[in-house]
Amino acid sequence: MHASVYGLLPGCELVGAYDHREERATRFGKERGCKLFESREALIEAVDALDVCLPTDLHCDASVAGLGAGKHVFCEKPMALDVREADRMIAAAEASGKQLMIGHCIRFWPEYAYLKEAVDDGRLGRLVSLNLTRYGAFPSWSADNWLADESRAGGGALDMHIHDTDFALFLLGEPDAMSSRGSLDERGMSHIFTTMSYGPTVVHLEGGWNLPAGTPFKMAFRAIFERGAMIMDNGPLTVYEDGKDPMRPEFSAMKAEGGGNISDLGGYYHELAYFVEKVVTGAPIQTVTPQSSRLSLATALEEIRQAKANA
Numbered sequence: 001m002h003a004s005v006y007g008l009l010p011g012c013e014l015v016g017a018y019d020h021r022e023e024r025a026t027r028f029g030k031e032r033g034c035k036l037f038e039s040r041e042a043l044i045e046a047v048d049a050l051d052v053c054l055p056t057d058l059h060c061d062a063s064v065a066g067l068g069a070g071k072h073v074f075c076e077k078p079m080a081l082d083v084r085e086a087d088r089m090i091a092a093a094e095a096s097g098k099q100l101m102i103g104h105c106i107r108f109w110p111e112y113a114y115l116k117e118a119v120d121d122g123r124l125g126r127l128v129s130l131n132l133t134r135y136g137a138f139p140s141w142s143a144d145n146w147l148a149d150e151s152r153a154g155g156g157a158l159d160m161h162i163h164d165t166d167f168a169l170f171l172l173g174e175p176d177a178m179s180s181r182g183s184l185d186e187r188g189m190s191h192i193f194t195t196m197s198y199g200p201t202v203v204h205l206e207g208g209w210n211l212p213a214g215t216p217f218k219m220a221f222r223a224i225f226e227r228g229a230m231i232m233d234n235g236p237l238t239v240y241e242d243g244k245d246p247m248r249p250e251f252s253a254m255k256a257e258g259g260g261n262i263s264d265l266g267g268y269y270h271e272l273a274y275f276v277e278k279v280v281t282g283a284p285i286q287t288v289t290p291q292s293s294r295l296s297l298a299t300a301l302e303e304i305r306q307a308k309a310n311a
Contacts, residue, residue, distance in 0.1 A: 002051050003032050005265060005272045012276050018043040021143065044069045049099075049279055052076060055142070056159065057152040060085035063100065067092040072099040072279045074272065078162050078300065079293045081154055086294040093290055101275050101285050102293035104166045105267035108274065110251035111237040112267075115223055115230055116171055124241060125226025127201050130171075132164035134207040135191065136217035148187050155188020157304050161207030165194070165303065166296035168205060172198050174295070182307035183210055189304045 006014045016035035019025035029036040037043040040062065044050055050066035052059055052075040060080045066073045073093070079102045080086045093100035106112050119127050138156075139147055147153045168175075175196035182192035191208025220233040228241035239247045251266075271288070278285045 001265065001268050002053060002272060003028075003034075005269050006051075007032070008269065009273055009276055011280065015047045016043060024143070040065065044071055047071060049074065049276075055146045055152050056154060057081055057146075060088055063089050064092040067096040067098055067100060070096055070098060072275075074101050074103065074275050076103040077105075077166070077293070077296075078102075078154065078158050079290075079297045081152075081158075082301065083294060083298050086290075086297055090290045090294065099275070099279055099285055100290050101271075101278075101288050102290065103271060104163070104170070104288050104293060104296065105271045106163045106167045107170050107267070107287055108270035109267035110270070111232045111249075112167060112221070113270075114237065114249055114251075115221065118223075118225070118230065119171055124228040124230075127172075128224045128226060129201065130168070130203045130224070131220075131222040132168060132203070132205045132207075133218060133220040134160055134164055135211060136209060137211050137213050137215040138187070138190075138209045140213070150188030153188070154300075155190055155304065156207065156209040157182060157189035157192040157307065158300050160209055161192050161194075161205065161303075162296060162300040164205045164207055165300045166293070168196055168203050169296055169299060170292070172196075172201070172203065174299075175203070178299075178303070178306075180303040180306040181310045182304075183208065184308060184311045185210060189307050192303060192307050194303050 003014055006012050014032055014034045016037050017025065017028055017032070018037045018040050019028065025036050037046065044066050049072040050062070052062045052066070052073065054062055056078055059075050063073045063075045080089065089100060118124055147159060153159045175198055177197045178194060180192055180194040182189050184190070190210035192206070194205045196203040196205070218234055222233070223230040228239065231238050231240070236248045239249065241247070274287060275285070
C-alpha cells in the first residue's frame with residue numbers, strides 16, 4: 001500500500017526496498033520497478049527517507065538506524081512494543097534533527113478527519129458519546145505468521161485496536177478515566193472493550209481479531225452530538241442534523257493494492273503525502289508527533305494491562 005502511494009506522489013521516487021525473504025523481494029522489485037538492496041544498511045545509505053513496514057518488534061531498531069544515519073523515518077504503527085523503545089526512537093529523532101512520523105493513518109482517514117473537524121468547530125454542539133469499532137478475522141497473511149506471536153505483535157489489542165485508541169486521544173486528549181476488559185488467547189489480548197470518560201462525554205472502543213476465518217473486516221464509528229449524529233458503518237459516512245435531511249459528504253477514493261483489510265488507499269495516501277510534504281519543506285510534523293504516538297502506545301498497553309487483570 002505504501003509503495004502504491006509513493007507511485008502517486010509527485011516529486012517522490014521509490015528508490016528501492018529490502019526484504020530478508022529473497023522470493024518476496026524479487027517479486028516486489030519486479031512489481032514496482034525498483035532496486036532491491038542486499039541489506040538494510042545499504043538501503044538506508046541510498047535514500048532520503050526510510051519507510052519501515054517491518055513487524056512491530058523490529059520498528060525501534062530499524063527506525064533508530066535510519067535516524068542515526070541522518071535519514072527521515074516513517075514507521076508503521078504501533079510505534080513499538082513498549083515505551084522504552086518509543087523513547088529510544090524519540091531520542092534518536094531529536095539527536096539527528098530528522099523527521100520521525102508514526103503511521104496512525106486513521107487521523108488522516110477522510111471520514112474520521114471530518115468527524116474531528118465537527119468536534120473541533122462544534123457545528124453539531126457538544127459530543128455526547130462516541131463508539132469506535134474495528135474487528136475481523138485474524139490476519140493470517142503476515143510473514144512467518146508473526147502477528148500470532150504476542151512477543152512480536154502485542155496481540156490484536158495492540159496491533160489493530162490501537163488505531164481507535166490513538167484516534168480517541170487525537171480527538172479528545174487523555175481521558176479522565178478508563179476501564180478495559182477483553183478476551184485473552186494464545187495470540188495475546190485478541191479482542192478488547194474499553195470505556196473512556198471525558199467529563200460528561202463517554203467514548204467506547206471495541207476492537208480485535210478473534211472472529212472466525214472469513215468474517216468481514218469492520219471499521220465503524222457512531223458519534224452522537226447535542227444536535228445530531230455522524231455514523232459510518234462499513235459504508236459511507238452519514239450526517240444527521242436536527243431539522244435537516246441526512247447528508248453524505250463526498251470523499252475521493254483510490255483503489256488500494258497489496259493486501260490487507262482496506263480496499264481504499266484513503267488515510268494511507270493522505271498520511272504519506274503529509275509526511276513527504278514535511279520532509280520536502282522542512283516544516284515540523286504536527287498532526288502525528290512522536291510524543292503523541294508514544295502516548296497512544298502507553299495508553300494501549302494500559303488497556304491491555306487492565307484487560308489481562310480482569311480476564
